[in-house]
Amino acid sequence: MWDARSMPIGHVTRGTTGTNRLRRVDRWIAALPALRTADDPLVVDLGYGASATTALELRARLARVRPDVRVHGFEIEPERVRVARAQLEREPAAVRERVRFDVGGFEMPLPRGERPAVVRAFNVLRQYDESEVHDAWETMLGRLAPGGVLVEGTCNEVGRVASWFDVEAPGPRTFTISLHLGSLDSPLVVAERLPKTLIHHNVPGEPIHDYLRALDDAWRREAPRGTFGARQRFVAAAERVRDAGWPLVDGPRRWRLGELTVRAEAVLPH
Ligand SMILES: C[S@@+](CC[C@H](N)C(=O)[O-])C[C@H]1O[C@@H](n2cnc3c(N)ncnc32)[C@H](O)[C@@H]1O
Structure with a gap:
C-alpha cells in the first residue's frame, strides 16, 4: 500500500516536451x-x-x-x-x-x-x-x-x-488515432507513435496490425477523393473501416479532424 512517505513510483525519463505538442x-x-x-x-x-x-x-x-x-x-x-x-x-x-x-x-x-x-x-x-x-x-x-x-x-x-x-x-475503453491531415501521407505513420501496450504488437497476426492495415488500405482506395481534400478522403476511409466491421465509436465530425476512435478490445494484443 502506498503512503505519503514512500518514494514516488516510477523512474526518471527524458523530459522532452514542446509548445502545442498535446x-x-x-x-x-x-x-x-x-x-x-x-x-x-x-x-x-x-x-x-x-x-x-x-x-x-x-x-x-x-x-x-x-x-x-x-x-x-x-x-x-x-x-x-x-x-x-x-x-x-x-x-x-x-x-x-x-x-x-x-x-x-x-x-x-x-x-x-x-x-x-x-x-x-x-x-x-x-x-x-x-x-x-x-x-x-x-x-x-x-x-x-x-x-x-x-x-x-x-x-x-x-x-x-x-x-x-x-x-x-477496470481497463482500456477506447483507442484513438489522431493525425494532422494536411501533412498526411499514410495513416501508417502512427505505427511509430503507438502506446507502449501496442507498439511491439504491430506485427502480422495481431489486431493492431490488422486495424492499421485496414485503415491504410481504405486511405489508399480513397485516394481519388484527395482532389476534394484530405478531410473528405479520411472520412470516406473511416466509413470503409467501419463497414469492414471495426467497432468505431464516433462519426464524421471527428473523422474530419483526422481522429478515429475504436473500442479498445478490438486492437488489444492477443
Ligand atoms: C517525454 S516527457 C513528456 C512531457 C510531456 N508530457 C509531453 O508529452 O510533452 C516524460 C516525463 O515523464 C516523467 N516521468 C516518467 N515517469 C514518471 C512517473 N512515474 N511519474 C511522474 N513523472 C514521470 C519524466 O521524468 C519526464 O520528464
Whole structure:
C-alpha cells in the first residue's frame, strides 16, 4: 500500500516536451463527460516534462469548457518541479490559483485525499518497459475519482501524429488515432507513435496490425477523393473501416479532424 512517505513510483525519463505538442489530446479531454460533469474538475498532468508549458496549455484549453478546472502536475524529477514552479510564478494570479506542481509518480500524492476526474499521462510510458505498463495503469486507475478517466498515449515532437487509450476502471475503453491531415501521407505513420501496450504488437497476426492495415488500405482506395481534400478522403476511409466491421465509436465530425476512435478490445494484443 502506498503512503505519503514512500518514494514516488516510477523512474526518471527524458523530459522532452514542446509548445502545442498535446493540443490534439487536450481537445479530446475537453470533450470528456468525466471532465464536463465532474463535481471537482481536477486534472492531473502526470510527467509534464522539462517545462510547465503543456500543463499550462492544458489548463487554458480545459478552462474554455470548465472555467473552474484545476491542473495538478506531477514530475518524478525534482529539478523539473522547481523549473515548473518558477514558470508558474510568472503567470497571472488567476492561473496560479488553479495550477500546482509537485514531485510525484504514478501514485499521484494529492493533498487531502483529492481524486482527479482525468489524468493525462502523455509520452511517459513510452520510455518504460512493456511489462511495467499494467502496474502503472493500475496505480493511476486506483487514484481516479469515481467515473474518472486516464488518458495514456504518445505523440510525435510537434504533435501532428498521436494515439492514446482512454482507460477507465477496470481497463482500456477506447483507442484513438489522431493525425494532422494536411501533412498526411499514410495513416501508417502512427505505427511509430503507438502506446507502449501496442507498439511491439504491430506485427502480422495481431489486431493492431490488422486495424492499421485496414485503415491504410481504405486511405489508399480513397485516394481519388484527395482532389476534394484530405478531410473528405479520411472520412470516406473511416466509413470503409467501419463497414469492414471495426467497432468505431464516433462519426464524421471527428473523422474530419483526422481522429478515429475504436473500442479498445478490438486492437488489444492477443
Ligand atoms: C517525454 S516527457 C513528456 C512531457 C510531456 N508530457 C509531453 O508529452 O510533452 C516524460 C516525463 O515523464 C516523467 N516521468 C516518467 N515517469 C514518471 C512517473 N512515474 N511519474 C511522474 N513523472 C514521470 C519524466 O521524468 C519526464 O520528464
